[in-house]
Amino acid sequence: MTWFRALLAAGLSILLPGAGHLVIRDWLRAAVFAGLFISASAIFLPIEQLTAAGPMTSVGDINAYADIMAEETDAMTQFLLSFIGLFAAIDATFRALGFPPGSDTGGDGATCPECGKEVDEDLEFCHWCTTRLEPAADEEPTHS
Incomplete structure (x- = not known):
């Protein structure tokens, strides 16, 4: 894609x-x-x-x-x-293709696997390219 x-x-x-x-x-x-x-x-x-x-x-x-x-x-x-x-x-x-000039990929926050931009860890999707984000492996989904 x-x-x-x-x-x-x-x-x-x-x-x-x-x-x-x-x-x-x-x-x-x-x-x-x-x-x-x-x-x-x-x-x-x-x-x-x-x-x-x-x-x-x-x-x-x-x-x-x-x-x-x-x-x-x-x-x-x-x-x-x-x-x-x-x-x-x-x-x-x-x-x-994800080669923006001057960007450093060593940021502290989570990045989108599709577009590579930094995303909010609380969201379930990338607000830049709307790709669905999977929860991190160490986190378990909470069910109420």
Whole structure:
């Protein structure tokens, strides 16, 4: 399941940077990557030509938009937008696999076996990824 989440996060981040971080519930990074991509698009893409092309109502209109994008954007803009998407995909993949940068796994509290984040020992589920947690081996369930 972890590999599937990582691949899903990477694929969504390629389509729209930040979307893959939404899958792994990393809200701040999702907002940062989406904001960065939308800002770069607004600054560097030929908005005047795209708005002059009119609304998309058929498949042919999508091809017209693609032609405008290919003709009117320079190589640096294409590289910048591709770099943001690729970096977002790599970051979402590593974070989905449990390799968050700067985290130390030597914490005192219990961690979730699925996402690796610290959880409250009193809960029966991870409040980050909703995985059901089994009670510790030394604890016996209390029945009243």
